[in-house]
Amino acid sequence: MRKLSTFTLGLLLCTLWLVSCNPAFEGGYPQTVWSGWEFTQPDEVVIDEEILADLVERVSSGDYQNIHSILIVKDGRLVFEQYFPGYAWDWDDDQFQGEFTEFNAQALHSVMSVSKVFTSALTGIAFEGGFIEDLDQTVISYLPNYSHLSNSQKNEITLEHLLTMTSGLEWNSTEIPISTRDARSDVYQMHSSADSIAYVLAKPLLSEPGYQRYYSDGDVTLLGEVIHEATGLHIDQFAEEYLFAPLEITDYRWRTIGDTDVIAAGGGLELRPRDMAKLGLLYLNDGVWNGEQIIPAEWIRRSTSNQVQVPLDWLGELFGERYGYYWWLPVFHTEAGDYAAYTAAGWGGQRIIVFPDLNMVVVLAGGNYLNQDPTQEIIEEYILPAVEQNQILVD
Numbered sequence: 001m002r003k004l005s006t007f008t009l010g011l012l013l014c015t016l017w018l019v020s021c022n023p024a025f026e027g028g029y030p031q032t033v034w035s036g037w038e039f040t041q042p043d044e045v046v047i048d049e050e051i052l053a054d055l056v057e058r059v060s061s062g063d064y065q066n067i068h069s070i071l072i073v074k075d076g077r078l079v080f081e082q083y084f085p086g087y088a089w090d091w092d093d094d095q096f097q098g099e100f101t102e103f104n105a106q107a108l109h110s111v112m113s114v115s116k117v118f119t120s121a122l123t124g125i126a127f128e129g130g131f132i133e134d135l136d137q138t139v140i141s142y143l144p145n146y147s148h149l150s151n152s153q154k155n156e157i158t159l160e161h162l163l164t165m166t167s168g169l170e171w172n173s174t175e176i177p178i179s180t181r182d183a184r185s186d187v188y189q190m191h192s193s194a195d196s197i198a199y200v201l202a203k204p205l206l207s208e209p210g211y212q213r214y215y216s217d218g219d220v221t222l223l224g225e226v227i228h229e230a231t232g233l234h235i236d237q238f239a240e241e242y243l244f245a246p247l248e249i250t251d252y253r254w255r256t257i258g259d260t261d262v263i264a265a266g267g268g269l270e271l272r273p274r275d276m277a278k279l280g281l282l283y284l285n286d287g288v289w290n291g292e293q294i295i296p297a298e299w300i301r302r303s304t305s306n307q308v309q310v311p312l313d314w315l316g317e318l319f320g321e322r323y324g325y326y327w328w329l330p331v332f333h334t335e336a337g338d339y340a341a342y343t344a345a346g347w348g349g350q351r352i353i354v355f356p357d358l359n360m361v362v363v364l365a366g367g368n369y370l371n372q373d374p375t376q377e378i379i380e381e382y383i384l385p386a387v388e389q390n391q392i393l394v395d
Contacts, residue, residue, distance in 0.1 A: 047072075048386040052080055055382040059084055064374045066349065066367040068103045069273040072383060073281055073361040078274075081105070086367050089348065096179075096348075096369040108253060108270040109365040112346030115254075115269035116220050116326035117303075118243070118279065120163065122227055122235055123325070124299030125242045131230040135160040139167075142226045149201040157209045162223040163325040164308040168207040169200065171216035174313040178347070179369055187217050191264075196257045197225050213308050213323070215315055217266035220326070221257070224265025235263045246294050247282065249275045267346070273363050280352040280361035283342075303327055304342040304354075318376075319345060332376070334384045349373045358387055 059067045059082075066087075072080040083103040089110040090098030101107060126132045139157045140150045153168075161167045176185045183189070186203070193199040200218035224235045231238050236254040244252065252275070255268035282288075283304065287295035303325040310321045322329035327342040344352040349366030362383055364375055 046387070047074060047079055051382055051386040055378065056082055064378065065371060067364065067374070067378075068101075068109060068367060069363070069365045070378070070383075071273050071277050071361075071363040073277050073363075074387065075359050076281070076285075078277070081274075083107075083273075089367065089369070097367065103365075105272065105274055106251075108251065108272060109350070110270050110346075110348075111276060111350045111365070112267050112348055113217075114276065114344040114346040114350045114352055115265065115267050117344040117352065118239065118269060119220055119224055119227075119235065119265040120303055120326040121279065121282075121295055121299075122239055122243060123159070123163065123223060124295050124303065126227055126230055126238070128296045128299065129242070132159065132226075135163070139222055139226060142229045143197065143201070143222070146197060146201050149198060153205050153208065154201070159223065159226060161209045162219045162226070164210075164213065164323070165216050165219045166210050166213050166308055167216070167219050167222075168205045168209045168212060169203040169214070169216065169218060170206050171203065171214045171218050173215045173217065174311075174315055190218060190221065191258050193258065194260070196221055196260060196262050213310060215313075220266035221262065221264070224263050227265075228263075234261065235265055243294065246292060247275070247278045247289055249278065251275075273365050276350075276352050276365070277361055277363045279344075280354050280363065284354050284356060284359065284361055304329070319343065332380050332384060334380055334388065336385075336388050339384060349375050351375055353379065360387060 055070070058064050059070070067084055068086045069083045070080065071078065083105065085100065085102050087097035088099050088101045089096055103109065123132070127135065136158050138155060139159065139162060140147055140155055157167045157169075171186050172184070173187060176182045178185055178187045181188070190196045190199050200222055203218065206212065206214070227233075227235050227238055233241070239254070244250075249271070251272060253270040255264050255270070256262060257264050257268075278289075282294060283300050286297040287293055287300050288297075304327050305324055306322040306329055307325065308323050310319075310323050319328040320330040324342065326344070328345055329340075329342050332339045332341060339355055340357065341353050341355050343354070348369045349364055351362070351364045353362040353364075354360075355362070362379065364378070366373065366375070368374075
């Protein structure tokens with residue numbers, strides 16, 4: 001356990017009690033410089049320690065189940081970082097529970113659909129680097145080997161359509177969630193296919209490209225393959241050189257689809273929560289890291305601005321009706337007011353949540369694959385109230 005600084009007496013007693021009851025509670029707050037931004041004490045940036053201690057107690061006692069990590073970056077500093085034990089993700093288990101793990105700062109965690117915003121970021125980097133000339137270029141122009149699966153309407157699908165999930169290609173993620181293990185699931189079928197790109201492009205068009213949004217891992221998979229064709233690198237290799245290396249992300253895994261060499265661009269990435277936080281901070285700082293422009297600022301603006309109206313399916317009800325380039329654009333509510341954010345969201349409770357007006361990034365990782373995810377309640381009842389002493393409310 002890290003050495004503790006002087007706390008208020010009440011918080012210290014609470015912390016000691018939690019440590020005695022929960023061996024996984026690391027206690028304290030980090031205070032050393034790490035990767036270009038600082039650890040610090042919560043009270044240095046005006047944040048309520050007692051509220052955060054109450055949150056830790058609720059997770060530790062099981063009131064909030066399957067929470068594996070909670071991180072808060074405020075004013076460029078990591079002010080809160082806690083890890084809790086739980087089961088790693090395993091597709092082959094009926095409950096999707098793998099090895100029981102004492103999660104910590106070094107442990108990789110599956111980020112599920114949070115992978116999508118990394119794919120979006122890589123698209124912006126490829127665009128700025130000249131690998132991709134225009135978002136209005138057609139998908140089939142990058143994938144000519146699959147032209148036999150196209151037609152006059154499919155020929156109109158552009159990279160912009162993939163980024164907004166408006167290709168029009170049939171995809172049933174909202175009707176048949178992957179958690180049901182239903183063999184009719186398009187995600188299941190794509191991952192079982194010998195050629196995932198062919199599987200996606202062979203899907204019928206349900207609407208004209210650009211007209212209707214369908215939440216689709218298929219669109220993201222196509223975009224990942226476009227990056228591969230445009231750069232000559234698989235997206236994990238492109239990420240290693242152009243995103244992960246500048247951010248000092250040295251430990252990660254990015255799974256392929258089935259036994260193929262196609263990277264699961266929509267959900268196959270495994271990262272440390274601290275490295276999830278790095279991407280959030282990079283976006284918060286307009287794409288700049290350690291003085292270097294990693295992602296174009298204009299791409300950050302476009303990615304986190306409303307690009308498409310979301311249908312009021314269960315995902316729309318959960319995250320709101322506004323969507324950027326794989327970033328959800330929700331508004332969180334407390335008794336004090338409303339807070340605009342942009343959010344990367346993954347199955348099981350994986351989140352990168354950026355609050356620009358609060359200069360804050362929140363990261364959560366969890367294992368609620370079959371249970372109700374308490375993430376929104378944690379944000380609205382604990383994390384936001386803990387920082388409301390210096391809040392800036394949405395007009």
